[in-house]
Amino acid sequence: MTARIALNFEDGVTRFIEARTDETVADAAYRAGINIPLDCRDGACGTCKCRVQSGAFDAGSYIEEALDAEEAAAGLALACQMRPRTDLAIDILATSAACRTAPQTIEATLAAVEMLSPSAIGFSVETAEPLGFLPGQYVNIGIPGTGDSRAYSFASAPGGTRAAFLVRNIPEGRMSGFLRGATPGARLSLTGPSGSFYLRDVVRPLLFLAGGTGLAPFLAMLEQLAGGAGGQPVRLVYGVTRDEDLVGCDWLDALAARLPGFDYRTVVAAGESAHPRRGYVTGHVDPVWLNGGDVDVYLCGPPPMVDAVRGWLGEAGVAPAGFHYEKFAPAVAPRAAA
Numbered sequence: 001m002t003a004r005i006a007l008n009f010e011d012g013v014t015r016f017i018e019a020r021t022d023e024t025v026a027d028a029a030y031r032a033g034i035n036i037p038l039d040c041r042d043g044a045c046g047t048c049k050c051r052v053q054s055g056a057f058d059a060g061s062y063i064e065e066a067l068d069a070e071e072a073a074a075g076l077a078l079a080c081q082m083r084p085r086t087d088l089a090i091d092i093l094a095t096s097a098a099c100r101t102a103p104q105t106i107e108a109t110l111a112a113v114e115m116l117s118p119s120a121i122g123f124s125v126e127t128a129e130p131l132g133f134l135p136g137q138y139v140n141i142g143i144p145g146t147g148d149s150r151a152y153s154f155a156s157a158p159g160g161t162r163a164a165f166l167v168r169n170i171p172e173g174r175m176s177g178f179l180r181g182a183t184p185g186a187r188l189s190l191t192g193p194s195g196s197f198y199l200r201d202v203v204r205p206l207l208f209l210a211g212g213t214g215l216a217p218f219l220a221m222l223e224q225l226a227g228g229a230g231g232q233p234v235r236l237v238y239g240v241t242r243d244e245d246l247v248g249c250d251w252l253d254a255l256a257a258r259l260p261g262f263d264y265r266t267v268v269a270a271g272e273s274a275h276p277r278r279g280y281v282t283g284h285v286d287p288v289w290l291n292g293g294d295v296d297v298y299l300c301g302p303p304p305m306v307d308a309v310r311g312w313l314g315e316a317g318v319a320p321a322g323f324h325y326e327k328f329a330p331a332v333a334p335r336a337a338a
């Protein structure tokens with residue numbers, strides 16, 4: 001039996017490897033040509049310490065000096081000893097370059113593109129091989145005819161040969177300009193996947209907070225959950241600036257029909273909107289959804305929204321059991337995730 005392991009490096013790069021359940025993560029990585037930090041390979045030095053973000057594993061044997069009980073309880077493990085029981089996502093405490101690896105570049109074909117609203121574009125790409133990523137992650141897409149690229153979150157579940165994206169239409173944006181004039185069949189280069197904003201093990205209720213096209217990674221997560229990884233209540237509050245920015249509701253309705261326990265609300269910030277819920281997402285979170293803090297909160301939106309939600313949680317005196325966020329800004333700014 002084999003497990004699929006996502007190795008997430010300090011520089012945001014993710015590489016996937018296959019590991020047999022009877023081999024260590026270090027051996028599987030080495031077989032894949034990835035040199036994660038190692039020294040004794042015997043559970044004695046702690047050089048291979050890594051952080052397990054999701055999945056189940058057999059920790060193997062080691063001495064206290066290599067990994068103490070407190071570290072193990074906090075999710076650390078030794079790559080030279082641990083064997084996977086399920087698929088895993090692991091933070092490697094080194095850069096991809098230090099481990100002699102790099103993000104992969106995959107050639108893709110533009111399959112469809114659609115102006116969903118004046119402010120949002122939806123498009124999808126086809127690849128020859130299934131795309132590996134963690135739901136919530138992004139990929140850098142080269143802008144044809146330029147040396148430039150843009151980072152976009154996947155809006156579809158991993159594992160298929162077709163991937164969907166939901167992106168902001170920026171009037172002066174180079175990728176937006178390309179997409180507005182693009183026709184199916186155009187060639188695109190995808191480099192990645194990347195990012196630490198992805199769905200962890202679902203062990204408690206989930207609260208998703210999305211701003212604008214920050215909805216995209218949640219669509220990927222919800223698709224994954226609808227595929228069988230659910231079992232907990234999932235609430236989404238999706239805020240936009242103007243009525244015309246509200247896109248993807250048909251998609252969310254379809255997900256709600258497929259995913260028991262999923263419910264969502266839309267919110268429009270503009271005061272002149274006729275939408276039944278106006279204001280900011282924080283004003284439309286039912287306090288009971290915070291479940292006394294026993295909730296995993298995922299947040300993706302522009303920087304002011306992310307800062308506002310963090311401030312709101314602090315003022316409410318709620319420290320969620322899990323809190324993961326991603327800030328995105330138009331055009332060229334690198335993404336920041338936690």
Ligand code: FES
Pocket residue numbers: 037038039040041042043044045046047048049066078079080081
């Ligand atoms: Fe020394 Fe793993 S390499 S504990």
